[in-house]
Ligand SMILES: Nc1ncnc2c1ncn2[C@@H]1O[C@H](COP(=O)(O)OP(=O)(O)O)[C@@H](O)[C@H]1O
């Protein structure tokens with residue numbers, strides 16, 4: 455395994471110029487009246503982040519936030535307009551580093567007439583492995599992603615979930631240290647999403663680093679160590695998932711028995727009755743509330759910090775943008 459970090463992005467940027475003129479090499483020297491008819495899209499506006507070995511890192515953001523563009527830059531499919539990145543400690547164009555990375559594109563194009571073994575054999579052939587190794591690994595992976603029953607079926611007859619699973623098998627054929635998955639759960643039903651989550655978990659337990667993008671938040675909360683939230687090409691938040699969810703004042707829920715509602719309301723300005731005996735108290739007032747509640751004869755049953763949902767953070771950031 456590589457010493458830290460396994461992935462770094464420094465001020466990575468991508469601006470697309472659309473239209474015929476935008477593709478001209480001398481575009482920037484054209485008069486502004488001409489340039490005006492060309493549209494520029496700032497898809498990624500200076501992203502900096504690092505991913506440590508062994509982490510499962512969620513790269514989150516609404517549609518159009520710039521996730522795929524960032525991943526394509528990392529995979530060497532498009533060039534950054536500015537900034538730099540390293541993969542396994544090496545610059546983006548390093549071939550040896552690239553051979554230790556697995557990648558599942560957002561919209562994979564597979565040769566659909568191929569059957570699973572032929573397909574994986576084709577991808578395995580891109581890496582230094584003996585034919586025997588390649589076959590053995592392909593067979594083991596197909597078994598792991600639950601496609602052993604479909605060995606005689608060409609990929610075009612696969613369901614969406616099966617395509618996604620063979621895509622993951624493809625991304626793992628070279629036993630990569632870093633696995634990059636672009637929206638691995640999108641378009642799948644709950645069962646399909648669980649299968650992918652389990653696979654990602656397993657990769658983590660094998661010590662591999664997983665960097666994946668998603669806009670489906672329930673899935674992310676369960677499997678990520680850390681996340682970055684991307685909105686309109688900028689990273690708005692980044693951190694361990696638990697810290698993000700506990701960050702900010704979601705308040706503390708206190709369950710107190712034996713306390714009349716009118717009394718409780720007088721125990722602090724940040725106190726509100728949720729239902730029954732449940733009160734939500736601003737974090738700074740919790741100590742005072744508990745003391746006062748005990749004093750007037752209440753009995754404390756539980757004190758629980760309120761976790762915010764990732765969805766709430768997500769919506770908040772998107773609205774602010
Ligand atoms: N080749 C391209 N040419 C012009 N604009 C593009 C191109 N690829 C992506 N974009 C634009 O860049 C923005 C980010 O897109 P994308 O990276 O696909 O977002 P995400 O993966 O987060 O949904 C969008 O506004 C998209 O329309």
Ligand SMILES: [Mg+2]
Nearest residue numbers: 521522560637
């Ligand atoms: Mg995308």
